[in-house]
Amino acid sequence: MSTRDRLVESTRELLRERGYTGTSPKAIQQRADAGQGSMYHHFAGKQDLALAAIDRNAEELTAKAERELDSPGTPAERIATWLRREREVLKGCPMGVLVQDPEIIASPTLRSPIAGHFDWIRGRLTEILAEGGLDPRLADTFLAVLQGGYVLARAAGDPKPFADAVEGAIALLERATAE
Amino acid sequence: MSTRDRLVESTRELLRERGYTGTSPKAIQQRADAGQGSMYHHFAGKQDLALAAIDRNAEELTAKAERELDSPGTPAERIATWLRREREVLKGCPMGVLVQDPEIIASPTLRSPIAGHFDWIRGRLTEILAEGGLDPRLADTFLAVLQGGYVLARAAGDPKPFADAVEGAIALLERATAE
DNA sequence: GTCTATAAATTGATAGAC
DNA sequence: GTCTATCAATTTATAGAC
Numbered sequence: 001m002s003t004r005d006r007l008v009e010s011t012r013e014l015l016r017e018r019g020y021t022g023t024s025p026k027a028i029q030q031r032a033d034a035g036q037g038s039m040y041h042h043f044a045g046k047q048d049l050a051l052a053a054i055d056r057n058a059e060e061l062t063a064k065a066e067r068e069l070d071s072p073g074t075p076a077e078r079i080a081t082w083l084r085r086e087r088e089v090l091k092g093c094p095m096g097v098l099v100q101d102p103e104i105i106a107s108p109t110l111r112s113p114i115a116g117h118f119d120w121i122r123g124r125l126t127e128i129l130a131e132g133g134l135d136p137r138l139a140d141t142f143l144a145v146l147q148g149g150y151v152l153a154r155a156a157g158d159p160k161p162f163a164d165a166v167e168g169a170i171a172l173l174e175r176a177t178a179e
Numbered sequence: 180m181s182t183r184d185r186l187v188e189s190t191r192e193l194l195r196e197r198g199y200t201g202t203s204p205k206a207i208q209q210r211a212d213a214g215q216g217s218m219y220h221h222f223a224g225k226q227d228l229a230l231a232a233i234d235r236n237a238e239e240l241t242a243k244a245e246r247e248l249d250s251p252g253t254p255a256e257r258i259a260t261w262l263r264r265e266r267e268v269l270k271g272c273p274m275g276v277l278v279q280d281p282e283i284i285a286s287p288t289l290r291s292p293i294a295g296h297f298d299w300i301r302g303r304l305t306e307i308l309a310e311g312g313l314d315p316r317l318a319d320t321f322l323a324v325l326q327g328g329y330v331l332a333r334a335a336g337d338p339k340p341f342a343d344a345v346e347g348a349i350a351l352l353e354r355a356t357a358e
Numbered sequence: 359g360t361c362t363a364t365a366a367a368t369t370g371a372t373a374g375a376c
Numbered sequence: 377g378t379c380t381a382t383c384a385a386t387t388t389a390t391a392g393a394c
Contacts, residue, residue: 003360017281018200018281019279019280021197021200022282024388025387025388026386034360035359035360035362036360036361036362037359037361041360042359045388045389046387046388046389092279095334096279096330099334100271100279101279102196102197102201103201105333111334114334115335115336118334118340119335122340135350137343137344138350138351139343140328141343141344141345144323144324144327144328144330144340144341145327146327148322148323148324148325148327148328148329149323149327151275151279151330152297152323155275155290155293155294156294156297161301161319161322162319162323164318164319164320165319165323166320167316168317168318168319169323169351172352172354173351175354176351176354182378203368203370204369205369214379214380215371215378215379215380216377216378216380217377217378219371219372220377220378224371225369225371
């Protein structure tokens, strides 16, 4: 892996572990085993690195969601498959965590690619819900169950609230579908 | 308001605006119009101030939720009333925002009072769901809808995803209840 | 492309006068 | 109780040699 790539990967890890505000360029350099000068050669600064990391996150997460949401089955089944994907819950959502960071919220440059990613999933979910004749607002409901599940699990230090939130939501969806 | 109280209130505001990692003692002092020495006279340091702020948050939020969840009506109606309370969505949940902060997650001292607050609401919701013969896992589902709604709204810079997530969840609950 | 040196600002506190 | 002075460490870079 190139020095540049190592810097991006280190930034991705650190943003998830420590947030944007809590991540220093120094920490990124150390984890990537790159020098100060090397980092500032490849990137303009901390924000520029974060942008590259967010873009990579979006690519990866989009690919995963696409696979699950396009799998065979009824709309409700496909949504359940996506909701039930294994996640490293206690680490937080790579994108969701960033949205709570004050410096990211304050910076349109950093916030908009994250917003764009959520917009994409919302749109895809809305299409699938329409197929099933389901309430389009449920796109945000299910997205929120995931994002909120992360929050509850992290507060508790235990993935259980996440699992319960997801299974409760799926049970409601199945009820609404069964008729 | 006493200097001590002003310090706690300033800390509450700043924790919500800038998170724990992003809040400096200096900023707290300036907003409270208190000197350095004054702050360190009343509190042992930043963590001690945050604890006082979290405790106040818990008191206030518990009182509000208690009122709504104990109001007259069916279980589903009481939960809907609580979900629909007006919230300053774009500012984030005073507790939920903190849970995404790396330093808070890493500190049992700071995390446990927050966990305790969520435990309390979860318990109260579980009782109400039991009254209605509803799936107990829905306690986490509805809590997650709120917490996740905040995340989506902040990402979008718009309270709409929060409102849609909540209304979608209530629609599902009403369906599950109607029989 | 990578390195070391330097730097201005901020962070979270402590010390001690008043 | 409140103030100012001081401090060691860290933060986010920039400069310039190699």
